Amino acid sequence: MRFGKGAATLRMAARQDRPQGSAFGAGWRPGALADRLAGRLDPDAEREFGLALDRTLSDALPALGIVFGIGVLLFGAWDYWIAHELATTTVLVRLSLVLLGAPGYFAWGGRFPVAWRCALVYITHAGAMVCSSALLPGGLVLAMPAITGAMFPLALVEPRLRRLAGLVLPPALLFLLLGAKVLPPPVFASCALVYALVLVLVAAVALFQGRLLRADFLAERALAWTARHDSLSGVLARGYLVELAGHDLALARRYGRPLAIAMLDIDYFKRVNDRWGHAVGDALLCAVSRACSTQLRASDYFGRVGGEEFVCVMPETGEEEALACAERMRQAVAAIRLDTPGGAVACTISLGVAALDPAHADFGALLAAADAALYRAKAGGRDRVALAPHPAGE
Numbered sequence: 001m002r003f004g005k006g007a008a009t010l011r012m013a014a015r016q017d018r019p020q021g022s023a024f025g026a027g028w029r030p031g032a033l034a035d036r037l038a039g040r041l042d043p044d045a046e047r048e049f050g051l052a053l054d055r056t057l058s059d060a061l062p063a064l065g066i067v068f069g070i071g072v073l074l075f076g077a078w079d080y081w082i083a084h085e086l087a088t089t090t091v092l093v094r095l096s097l098v099l100l101g102a103p104g105y106f107a108w109g110g111r112f113p114v115a116w117r118c119a120l121v122y123i124t125h126a127g128a129m130v131c132s133s134a135l136l137p138g139g140l141v142l143a144m145p146a147i148t149g150a151m152f153p154l155a156l157v158e159p160r161l162r163r164l165a166g167l168v169l170p171p172a173l174l175f176l177l178l179g180a181k182v183l184p185p186p187v188f189a190s191c192a193l194v195y196a197l198v199l200v201l202v203a204a205v206a207l208f209q210g211r212l213l214r215a216d217f218l219a220e221r222a223l224a225w226t227a228r229h230d231s232l233s234g235v236l237a238r239g240y241l242v243e244l245a246g247h248d249l250a251l252a253r254r255y256g257r258p259l260a261i262a263m264l265d266i267d268y269f270k271r272v273n274d275r276w277g278h279a280v281g282d283a284l285l286c287a288v289s290r291a292c293s294t295q296l297r298a299s300d301y302f303g304r305v306g307g308e309e310f311v312c313v314m315p316e317t318g319e320e321e322a323l324a325c326a327e328r329m330r331q332a333v334a335a336i337r338l339d340t341p342g343g344a345v346a347c348t349i350s351l352g353v354a355a356l357d358p359a360h361a362d363f364g365a366l367l368a369a370a371d372a373a374l375y376r377a378k379a380g381g382r383d384r385v386a387l388a389p390h391p392a393g394e
Contacts (some may be wrong), residue, residue, distance in 0.1 A: 008064055039211040041218070049217045050160070058114040062096040064157065065105035065121045069098045072125050075132075082136045090132035097128035118158060119167055126150055126171035134178040138369055141183070144191060147175065155202045159210035168202065181316065233289035236303030241311060244301060246361045248315045252356055259301040259356040260322035262312045263370035264292070266330065267348045267382040269308040280340050283301070284347060295325060312368065319355045319387060326351045326385045334383070348383035350374060353379055359391035 040046055045292070072094055079094075080087035101124030103197050104117040126147065134144035151168050158164050172195060179188045228240035236244070245261070252259040266272075266288060273281040285308065292310065293302050302312045330349055338345040352373030360366045369388040377386035 005194065005308060025047075039214045041214060047220070048221075049076055049214060050191060050218060053160075054114045055214065057118065060157065061114065061117055064153075065102070065125075068106075068121065068125050069102060072098055072128050075129065075143075078143075079132060079136060079139075081140065082139060086135055090135050093132045094128045095133070097124045097336050100124045116161060118163075122154060122167045123170050126168075128180060129172055130175050134182055139189060140175065140179050141187060144194065148195060149170070151198065151202045152205060155206040156209050159206040159213060161203060161206055161210075163203070164206050168199065172199065209340055226230045230304040233304055235293065235310070236290045236301060237302060238305045241301065241303030241305065241313065242363060245313045248313065249356065249366070251361050252315065257316055258318045260314045260317045260319065261366060261370050262304075262314070262322060262326045262329070262351050262353045262385075263367065263374045264310050264312070264326075264349045264351040265374055265378070266308040266333075267350055267378075270348070272345065272347065272391050276340060276345060278359045280338070280345060283340075284336075284345060287336050287338055288333050288347070288349065291336055292329045295328040295332055300325070311370070319353070322353045322355060323385060323387060325355065330383070330385060350377040350382045352388060353385060354379055354388035355390075357391050 043292065064272045073091075074124060076087065076091040076094055079090040093219060101121045104112070104120035104124075106112070107114070107117070129143060129147050129150070130140070133139035133147070136142075154167060155164060158167065175195060176192060179191055183191065228237055229235065230237050248259060266284070269281065269284075272284055285304075289302070289304070289310070296302060296312065298310065299313075299316060300312060300314045302310060305311050312325070314325060317325070330351060333347065336346060352370045352375070354360075354366055354369035354373060360369065369391070373386040373388035377384050380386065
């Protein structure tokens with residue numbers, strides 16, 4: 001399954017904690033057993049999994065639908081072999097229903113939800129197989145392997161039981177209705193029993209496939225999280241932060257919107273490592289990351305770009321708001337008291353703030369301006385915030 005996220009979605013993903021995804025549903029509730037068998041995830045992860053599955057299904061549906069439609073029409077040769085005098089009628093039935101479902105092959109600019117597309121394609125095409133077979137002598141019995149066999153590929157691409165049931169039940173009911181009319185009662189009873197057993201097998205395949213796809217989804221999401229986040233502090237890694245900032249800077253330039261960044265550095269961090277050890281230094285990096293992250297808005301994001309250097313990107317933010325946010329982060333870090341066997345460890349940070357200006361060629365130039373302001377803050381005595389001057393004024 002693939003992921004496709006715009007800049008706003010990427011910013012939301014950047015704010016998420018470490019990926020969760022364990023099966024949920026503690027205690028009994030309706031459908032709890034099926035949820036456990038399918039390996040359903042927690043509600044947010046399950047929703048994201050469903051969206052990813054829908055995107056994959058939407059991309060695959062044109063090819064799958066066309067192949068299904070061609071297969072249904074090619075079975076017209078089987079109709080001719082069974083009863084050539086009825087073949088013209090059955091082929092017209094097949095063609096009419098396939099053409100009726102053909103619009104479901106395509107998304108039509110996203111205006112046609114994938115669930116409805118799948119329903120239109122499968123119900124019409126499977127219905128074509130059932131209706132045409134019912135017109136032939138003994139056709140429903142002979143066509144049962146093809147009619148029921150078509151459900152197994154469906155279970156592989158749509159393993160969600162509720163949706164799968166909504167797809168397979170209408171053709172099943174049509175089969176039972178027509179079978180009751182054209183088949184002798186003993187034959188009909190046997191066919192109904194076989195059909196029911198196949199439905200159970202299809203459900204089992206869907207459950208197993210659902211577990212596999214959810215496991216792949218969780219592994220993919222965990223891998224993406226690891227690639228995008230710093231392994232120690234859990235905040236964004238430098239590469240991912242630069243990617244997000246590039247999206248937001250381009251939007252800010254296009255629409256003339258403000259954007260600011262703050263670069264910060266832990267004061268005298270080397271002394272902490274030398275005196276207390278690297279384990280305490282790592283714990284302090286994590287504490288600083290948490291303290292700063294709590295001061296951000298939902299649209300802001302925060303990442304580690306060096307050993308003890310961090311950057312906060314603030315879309316839709318002017319100089320005054322950026323300075324206020326930087327000051328909140330400075331005060332939050334100053335309040336840290338990290339308990340260690342050797343006593344409490346405190347620290348301060350220095351911050352450089354830079355607001356986007358037309359003279360900034362790219363994010364690298366904006367980052368360099370914030371870095372220069374950070375050094376001015378350090379030169380001015382540390383534990384303070386400094387604002388980068390506008391490039392035109394330098």
